Amino acid sequence: MSHTEKPKEYCGLCGVSGGERVLERIQKGLHTLQHRGQEAAGVMVSTGPSCLLHKATGLVEQVFATIPPAWFDDGVNLTRGISHVRYGTAGGSIAANAQPLMVNMAGQTVGIAHNGTICNAPSLRRELQNDGALFQTTTDTELILHLMSRALQKRCHGHLWDALAEALSQLKGAFSLLLLTKDTMVAVRDPYGFRPLAIADYDDGGYMVASETIAFGVTGATSVREVEPGEMVIWNHSNRLESRRFADSPRRAHCIFEHVYFARPGSYVFGDSVYQVRKELGRQLAREAPVEADVIVPVPDSGLYAALGFAEQSGIPLDMALSRNHYVGRTFIDPALTSSRLKLATSKLQPIPEAVIGKRVCLIDDSIVRGNTCRARVHTLRAAGAREVHLRVSCPPHRFGCYFGIDFPEREALLANKVPLRDLCRSLRLDSLSYLSQTGMLSCVRTRKPEDFCCACFDGEYPVQPDELDKRP
Ligand code: SF4
Incomplete structure (x- = not known):
């Protein structure tokens, strides 16, 4: 495909939990995913007691070169982190839409990075705005944070990952996600498995999650498996891998164009x-x-x-x-x-x-x-x-x-x-x-x-039925 005809690319995700040289592994991994988005890059890390965020428009190398020196101070121990490359699809091309997004939710710092498109985002956004939600970005991704926050307030009594599961159950469309708090990393894949997301591990006990396995080899990680459609994988403070299902998969709908x-x-x-x-x-x-x-x-x-x-x-x-x-x-x-x-x-x-x-x-x-x-x-x-x-x-x-x-x-x-x-x-x-x-x-x-x-761009057979889709302008 010629470059001018290239459909605008979507995003790439890379996260690391535990092990050594967390930031270096994230940078190398994300760099291999640069083809999935060239507009902006970002990284959020946990130091143990708190979280740090750095993101900007530009390529991975450029953005990581401007990470504040304080991140490298003696005594700062980065324990886990998530990162993202973006080529704006839903939400337009503004710097505020660079990811990860980081917010304070019920007293905890929570970050999120997203690859995909939420098909029912416009109606969810309207519903949340009618409830008083104020949005800082025009991305679909921020919706997920608002839905989590609402679930926390209404039902989930402080259980962040229960609130996440509740939020995910309201989404329709494609979403591979990474989330981070100061002591936990979470990987999520939508029930159809539209976008790829895979897990690898390191000899030193660390894990990597990335949109493509190309990120693993360059950092010395070994492929373990894919995040399954409808699965949430949680690495908690002891870095133990825990799997939860948040939805049944009606069918798989992997994007064939990833292969093409x-x-x-x-x-x-x-x-x-x-x-x-x-x-x-x-x-x-x-x-x-x-x-x-x-x-x-x-x-x-x-x-x-x-x-x-x-x-x-x-x-x-x-x-x-x-x-x-x-x-x-x-x-x-x-x-x-x-x-x-x-x-x-x-x-x-x-x-x-x-x-x-x-x-x-x-x-x-x-x-x-x-x-x-x-x-x-x-x-x-x-x-x-x-x-x-x-x-x-x-x-x-x-x-x-x-x-x-x-x-x-x-x-x-x-x-x-x-x-x-x-x-x-x-x-x-x-x-x-x-x-x-x-x-x-x-x-x-x-x-x-x-x-x-999924072959919908060829045959018009949408795995999520068109009557469930909010048509974008
Ligand atoms: S195969 Fe499906 S998911 Fe992939 S580009 Fe075409 S319509 Fe989109």
Whole structure:
């Protein structure tokens, strides 16, 4: 997928409870999750007697570089912490929406970090405001704190995690969460398991929880398991892992697009290696939509592994004929700069004439959303001397929006809705175009069953029924 067409990313979570070098482990882990959000980063830690918070707009490295020196004073012992990278979806792009959020609740400091989208957030917000709640941010995440606070006042008599369970039972949609108090860390995954969240441990008794397992290896942690859909995992003051269910799972609805595009190839999500699934998507695509071509060309970086699989299956050599300029400014830092992002992205990938002159080129991309940069890419490949340009896409056409944490463009802007499929090939000035079928896509995952995945942005079958959804403007 081209960078200008990238659906706005959602968030990444990394938390550590117990063990040594807590802050260093969090920083390294969160850094591996930078692809899940580049707008803001934040970290909240417990020193034992109290909690500290630092967050700002910017990348992980930039934000951690400005942590106050007092955090590193002799005698400050960081025992646990949670962290977050954000690319605003629900709530807009303002600094106040950076996470974790930290509040005082019934005399305790509580922090929260969230990945996902609460589908019924607008009606819950209205209800809470009618009850007198004052919001400091426009994020869905703050709702959870208000719901906890209300549950504490009404029913739960000071039991914070009972109040959390009560709050969670009112939410609809996608939520992987980390929460922190001065002596406890909690990890939560919604009953459908839309977004990944996994647990690892260290030899020294510490634990890490992260959106993707890629965070574990770089810090020396060993994968233990996923947080189950509908599960709350609590590490208390003695760092003992306690599991509680807060809801039954009506079904699983893991986001298949994590495998197609979002997650890093070095991660396991929903039980499968992203690398293996992505390569298998390419193999399956080659079986479903063979092509007569001289060279397979991935659209870097995200089309690479599907292209490897396609080349292996088809026997057609792969060549890196699109060269990426790594020194073009980051196109994703400011989500408001749409026109300048477009200009930057079109100059980010350049064809290498020696690799394409006189050749029948088959491009492999992970998806087409708007189609603008795809059209430009075909043009530049032909200008560089390609005799034919074919395109194979490693997922079905995107036709629907996502209510579960991914910010796709409005439906009318999606290419597959603007141009009938039979006309797309001509519209993009391609010699041939094929998408992977939904059945073919789902056949590439191994651990979970096809019906355990959400494919709503492809087929419009929303796991949380649309009549339960508060449509966002
Ligand atoms: S609608 Fe698409 S992007 Fe959203 S959770 Fe479902 S599969 Fe993922």
